[in-house]
Amino acid sequence: xxxxxxxxxxxxxxxxxxxxxxxxxxxxxxxxxxxxxxxxxxxxxxxxxxxxxxxxxxxxxxxxxxxxxxxxxxxxxxxxxxxxxxxxxxxxxxxx
Numbered sequence: 001x002x003x004x005x006x007x008x009x010x011x012x013x014x015x016x017x018x019x020x021x022x023x024x025x026x027x028x029x030x031x032x033x034x035x036x037x038x039x040x041x042x043x044x045x046x047x048x049x050x051x052x053x054x055x056x057x058x059x060x061x062x063x064x065x066x067x068x069x070x071x072x073x074x075x076x077x078x079x080x081x082x083x084x085x086x087x088x089x090x091x092x093x094x095x096x
Contacts, residue, residue: 039094
């Protein structure tokens, strides 16, 4: 019984980092420097819902962004003020 509980707990802990890792990879694919992408992903994954993270992952033009400014423009096009706020704050804090 305890072994089963421990396995479930480990699986849940391991899955906690999955949205962050996917977000980091998506940000890098969008043209954001890996160090900046890692910093932003950490902040964004903690503050956005899974549904919001999925919306970010569905950005078709984000995969073609030439810069952080272009990526933020694409994020604004989603029309979700919370995503825009969290992404912009993460970008600003990680740029320092």
